[in-house]
Structure formats: structure tokens, C-alpha cells
Amino acid sequence: MLKVQEIRELIKLIDQSTIDEFTYETNGTTVTMKKSTATKVSEPQLTEIIEKSQAIETENKPNAVVEVEKNIQTAENAQEQVQAQVNYDAEIVSPMVGTFYRAPNPESDPFVSVGTSVSSETTVCIVEAMKLFNEIEAEVSGEIVEILVKDGELVEYGQPLFRVKSM
Template identity: 60%
Template structure:
């Protein structure tokens, strides 16, 4: 089984390459990664299968397939993305790599919920890094429209944690 760090490295390599889809299988476990693209796949811009060789491994991407369902899904995804963008003006992002906590301790209520009003100095969560608990402030006045991280989830630097509709 792949370790989390190995998966992250694969994601970075695939993101930087021209591969659109990647599948890794070992010991009965399968990991599949697909890039989303802004351009829908058509017969004119479909790429042939590509091969990248690294040491003894060969990574192959499958030739893109065209399905009516995929086109409908991409249209729905575009509409959902447009609707989501209208719901917020600002994203509160993680200033560091660490563990996201939505409440100060396990027995307490969460700092904020969807619909909560926040001000610039309102603490919205904690990100633990190297045994230090860092309180994250909203840095803007507004209303929380979406919470993007789960309690106890590992978060990356710059990862959006909350979406806020500013006043």
C-alpha cells in the first residue's frame, strides 16, 4: 500500500505532466487519479495514449473516451462551480501544514458553523503543527457560507478551509 507522502508525490508528478489519468495497482489495492480539464474532450483535441518511463516503471495514460454522460457531468460541474462562486467573496486558507480542528477541545462546541457571522478577529478554527495549536482568525467581516475541512483532517499550506460572504 502506498504511503500518504508517496501519493502526494504522485499527485505532484501527474499534475506537472501531460498525463490526464493514472492508475496504480498493487496487492489487490488500486489508486486512480484523473485530472479535470476546462476543455471538454472532443474527437478533434483527443490525445493518443502517452507513455512516461522512469527507471524500471512505466506509467501509461488511457486514451480519452468520449461519452454523453461525461459531457452532462461537466456541464453540471460548471453550473455548480458558478453557483458556489456566487456564494462567497473570500476564502480563509490554512497558513501552514497541520491538523484542522473545528473546536478548542473535544467537549466544546465548534468555533463557527455554516451561517455564523464572523469579524476580522473571530477565531474560526485551530491548525495544529508540531504540537503547537495555532488559532486561525477570519481576517474579514462576513458570514461563513461553507466549511471545507473536516475536524481532525490534515490540511496543506494554502488549502481553503472556509468560504465567507463578506459584508
């Protein structure tokens, strides 16, 4: 059975190499690793997988190999989900701390919705700071693909508000 340290070393070696897919077999144990050049599994996800593998190893489960392979498959699925989520070219961020509003007043329609085309001068929202209502412009051209903040929510400086796909 592979030890956690051996799995870590394999992951590091594959990560540092240009190899996209790797299969390792020893003593009836098979480990398959695949990577994408666009995005990698994040450090927290990798840490979680290693912790699960350590727990399996310490419990001496007879199906430990199967469990490790499932954890590696989970990491690959997480990586694919991250890739699928990257469906935008730019983010519109808050230029200040304040309260986010999608519309000029509660009775009005929102400035933009998912699917709305915007230009760099298009007002996309209002951020209220110290009783001043600041209209925020897109500063990019494209189509709104995701709204990341709820109406009335507090936002921080630099916090992403919208995701935009260039057309």
C-alpha cells in the same frame, strides 16, 4: 457529420470571441454552444468532452450527432454548476501545515459553523503544528458559507479551510 477537429476549432473561435451563444448547422448536424462571461468550462471538462466525441466518431455510431450534442449539453451544465458554486467572496486559508480542529477541545462547541457571522478578529479554528495549538483568525468579515475541512484532518499551507460571503 462534424469531425472532432472542427468542434475544437468552433469551441476555440467562440471562446475567443464576444459571442455568448452560437448555433452551427451543416448536413443535418446542429451544434449549439453557449458561454457565460463569469466562468468557463475547465480544461479537464473540455478534454473529457473531446475524448468522448473522438470515441463516438471512431465507433461510427449512427447517433453520433446526438451524442456530441449531449456532450456539449453536459459541458454547459458543468459550467452552470461551477457558476452556482461560486457563492462566496473570500476563503480563509491555513497559514501552516498541521492538524485542523474546529473546537478548542473535544467537549466544546465548534468556534464557527455554517451561517456564523465573523469579523477579522474572530477565531475560526485551531491548527496544531509540532504540539503547538495555533488559533486561526478569520482576517475577513462576513458569514461562513462553507467549511471545507473535516475535524482532525491534516491541512497544508495555503489550503482553503472556510468560504466566507461578505455582508
